Amino acid sequence: MDFNSKEARAKRLEWFQYDRFGMFIHWGLYAIPARGEWVRYYEGIDDEHYEPYFHEFNPIHYDPRQWARIAKAAGMKYAVLTAKHHDGFCLFDSKYTDFKSTNTPCGKDLVREFLDAFRAEGLKVGLYYSLLDWHHPDYPDFDGIIHTKEWRAAHPRTGFDTYLTYMHNQIEELLTGYGKLDIMWFDYSYGEMRGEKWGASKIVEMVRKYQPDLLMDDRLEGAGGSVGSIATADPLPYSGDFMCPECLVPFECPRNETGEPIPWESGMTLNDHWGYASADNNYKTACDVVRDLSDCVSKNGNFILNVGPDALGRIPAQAARILGEVGEWLQINGDSIYGCCMAENMQYHDFGRYTKKGNKLYLHLYEKTNRPVRLAGILDRIERIRLLRDGSEVALLDPNSFHGPIYKQFPGDAFFFFGGRSEELPDPWDTVFEITLKAD
Numbered sequence: 001m002d003f004n005s006k007e008a009r010a011k012r013l014e015w016f017q018y019d020r021f022g023m024f025i026h027w028g029l030y031a032i033p034a035r036g037e038w039v040r041y042y043e044g045i046d047d048e049h050y051e052p053y054f055h056e057f058n059p060i061h062y063d064p065r066q067w068a069r070i071a072k073a074a075g076m077k078y079a080v081l082t083a084k085h086h087d088g089f090c091l092f093d094s095k096y097t098d099f100k101s102t103n104t105p106c107g108k109d110l111v112r113e114f115l116d117a118f119r120a121e122g123l124k125v126g127l128y129y130s131l132l133d134w135h136h137p138d139y140p141d142f143d144g145i146i147h148t149k150e151w152r153a154a155h156p157r158t159g160f161d162t163y164l165t166y167m168h169n170q171i172e173e174l175l176t177g178y179g180k181l182d183i184m185w186f187d188y189s190y191g192e193m194r195g196e197k198w199g200a201s202k203i204v205e206m207v208r209k210y211q212p213d214l215l216m217d218d219r220l221e222g223a224g225g226s227v228g229s230i231a232t233a234d235p236l237p238y239s240g241d242f243m244c245p246e247c248l249v250p251f252e253c254p255r256n257e258t259g260e261p262i263p264w265e266s267g268m269t270l271n272d273h274w275g276y277a278s279a280d281n282n283y284k285t286a287c288d289v290v291r292d293l294s295d296c297v298s299k300n301g302n303f304i305l306n307v308g309p310d311a312l313g314r315i316p317a318q319a320a321r322i323l324g325e326v327g328e329w330l331q332i333n334g335d336s337i338y339g340c341c342m343a344e345n346m347q348y349h350d351f352g353r354y355t356k357k358g359n360k361l362y363l364h365l366y367e368k369t370n371r372p373v374r375l376a377g378i379l380d381r382i383e384r385i386r387l388l389r390d391g392s393e394v395a396l397l398d399p400n401s402f403h404g405p406i407y408k409q410f411p412g413d414a415f416f417f418f419g420g421r422s423e424e425l426p427d428p429w430d431t432v433f434e435i436t437l438k439a440d
C-alpha cells in the first residue's frame with residue numbers, strides 16, 4: 001500500500017476533518033515552577049536546579065476521566081497529550097530513561113491512564129513527542145544555557161546517533177505499547193535539525209508498520225511558523241498529514257504550490273502559555289474560541305485548543321469554565337462545525353464566515369447589523385433559511401416590498417433582515433443560519 005498517495009492521505013484524514021475540534025494538553029514537571037513549558041530554557045535553569053521538581057512531582061488530583069469529561073462537554077472530539085516535552089521528562093514508563101513519571105512520587109504511567117480515560121469517553125487520542133531534548137546528554141545545542149560546564153564534564157557526549165537511537169526507541173515504545181493511537185504530534189524542526197537529521201524516514205516507517213491509520217503533524221520538517229514539503233506537489237513520506245500553524249488562524253486556507261488546499265490544524269493557547277502558568281490570567285473568552293473555531297472550519301481547518309493542567313493535576317477552573325461555555329454553543333450549533341468544510345469562494349462574509357456541509361451552507365454571523373444581511377451570488381440557489389438554534393424560518397427580503405427595489409440593483413444576491421436595532425443576536429458570539437441550497 002502506498003501510504004503517501006493522495007487517496008491514502010485523504011482516507012486517513014477523514015475522521016479528523018470531520019471532527020474539527022480537539023484538546024491539546026501540555027503537562028509535565030514545568031507545572032511546578034508554573035511559568036510555562038519553556039521555563040527551563042528561558043530562565044537557564046541548570047540540571048541541578050531542575051532536578052528537585054522531578055523528586056517533588058506528585059499530581060494527587062490527576063483524574064484523566066475528569067479531563068476527558070471536560071473535553072467531551074466542550075464538544076472536543078480528540079485530545080493530544082505531551083508524552084515528552086522539550087525538557088525531556090517522560091509521562092510514560094519508558095525503559096530507555098529514568099527521567100519519567102513512574103520514578104517520581106507520582107509513580108504512574110500518566111500516558112497510559114490518559115489514553116484509557118479518553119478512549120473510554122469515546123474521544124480519539126494522540127501523543128505529542130518532542131524532538132528536542134534538554135535532558136539527554138547527546139542532544140546538541142544547550143551547553144551554557146541549561147548544561148553547566150561541570151555537568152558537561154560529568155556527562156561527556158557520545159554523539160548525536162546515541163540520541164537518535166534513544167528517540168527512535170521511545171517512539172517505537174509509544175507506537176507499540178499503548179494500543180491504537182490516532183495522532184502523533186512531533187515537535188519541531190529548526191535550522192539543520194529537520195527531516196533525515198531526525199531519521200524521519202525510519203520514524204515514518206515505524207509509524208506505518210505499527211499504526212497504519214495514524215495521522216502525523218508536519219513538524220518532522222517544519223514548525224509553528226514554517227512548513228516543509230507538505231506544501232509541495234510531491235510531499236515526502238514524512239511530510240506529515242497536516243500543517244500546524246501556531247497561535248494563529250491563517251487568513252485563507254493554506255494551499256500547496258499547485259493550488260490544492262493543504263489539510264491543517266491551528267494550535268491555540270487558552271491564555272498565553274502552553275504549560276501551566278499560575279500568573280497568566282490572560283484567557284481568551286468563549287466568544288474568541290467559538291469564532292476561532294468557526295473561522296478555522298470556514299477555511300477547511302481544524303482547531304486544537306490547549307489546556308495546561310497544574311502541578312496537582314487539575315485543569316485550571318477558569319479554563320474548564322470557558323470550555324464549558326464553548327460546549328454549550330456547540331450543543332446548539334455543532335451542525336455548522338462537525339463534518340463541515342470551506343465553502344469554495346465563500347469564506348468571508350461582511351459580518352462573519354461561512355461553513356458548508358453537503359447542500360447546507362452555514363452563515364456564522366459574528367456581528368449584529370441593522371442593515372439587511374447580504375448573501376452574495378446565491379439568490380437562485382436558496383431553498384430555505386432557518387436559524388440553526390431553533391429551526392425558525394428566516395424570510396428573504398421581498399423584492400416587492402418598500403425597500404425591495406434598492407436591492408434589485410444586486411441581481412443574484414439575496415437579503416434578509418434579522419432582529420431589530422436594539423436586540424442582541426440569539427447567540428451573540430456566533431449566530432448560525434442554515435441555508436439549504438437547491439440541488440445543482
Ligand code: GLC
Nearest residue numbers: 037038187188224246267274
Ligand atoms: C512550540 C513550542 C512548544 C509547544 C508547541 C505547540 O513548538 O516549542 O512549547 O509545545 O509549539 O504547538
